[in-house]
Amino acid sequence: MKNIIVLVSGGGTNLQALIDASERGEIKGGKITCVISSNPNAYALERAKNHNIATDIIRRKDYASLDEYDKALTELLKSKNADLVVLAGFMTILGTGVIRAFENRIINIHPSLIPSFCGEGFYGLKVHEQALARGVKVTGATAHFVNEVCDGGPIIIQKAVEIQNGDTPEILQKRVMEQAEWKILPKAVSLFCEDKIKVNGNVTVIAE
Incomplete structure (x- = not known):
């Protein structure tokens, strides 16, 4: 069973579509194990909590440079054992480090x-x-x-x-x-x- 990590920033309508599809049994071989937001006030976090999905927050402004943020996000995703990363309204630019670390494993x-x-x-x-x-x-x-x-x-x-x-x-x-x-x-x-x-x-x- 692959670990699906969803990255969000806002309302989370695409996240909800993923959750609903998962609960209907339409996502085979994978499970949404964590939702990570760049915005601590994103309603998407509530959607995750309503379905007992773990959440985490990583804000770009907490890091001095894109390189530092890129490294932190890469390490966070690795710590979550991410097999697949899904961008569902994630409004922060991804750095080359995370893109290379998860080549052909990030879906937008x-x-x-x-x-x-x-x-x-x-x-x-x-x-x-x-x-x-x-x-x-x-x-x-x-x-x-x-x-x-x-x-x-x-x-x-x-x-x-x-x-x-x-x-x-x-x-x-x-x-x-x-x-x-x-x-x-x-x-x-x-x-x-x-x-x-x-x-x-x-x-x-x-x-x-």
Whole structure:
């Protein structure tokens, strides 16, 4: 049984999707053993406590440099025996140390169909604002491994969501979460825990 550590900073809706999927038996071969927050006031911590999941806090401002924070986070994850790290609304940049220590073992969920509307500066409502401004007809979400390029790691699963007339960034954000993010993130986590993902360069092959 693989240990899944979830990193959070805010409300924790994607964390809740993972918890719900786990409790329904949809995450095979893995268990959420700890939730770590960069924000001691994150509601995500309450979600974890409500389901008897251990929590911890690591704040960027408690460390003088990104290097020190990177080392501390790496050691914290190792101390939790992390097999898989999931970024579920984690708003602190990961350093190269933790990314290398957990190569192809960190999964992120991004609210667009990568490579569209991704990279530095594309997060939260900004992604949906840009999608609407560009006039695309389809958007969606992507579950991917994290590497040293922002939103540039190997793609695991994508799910499309249609844009509708009258959409606002807020309406579109909610639809992408409900129809795509909350479905594919637990699926990607389960595939990892079942050892069904093979990475060849920047491409994944999913076992049937």
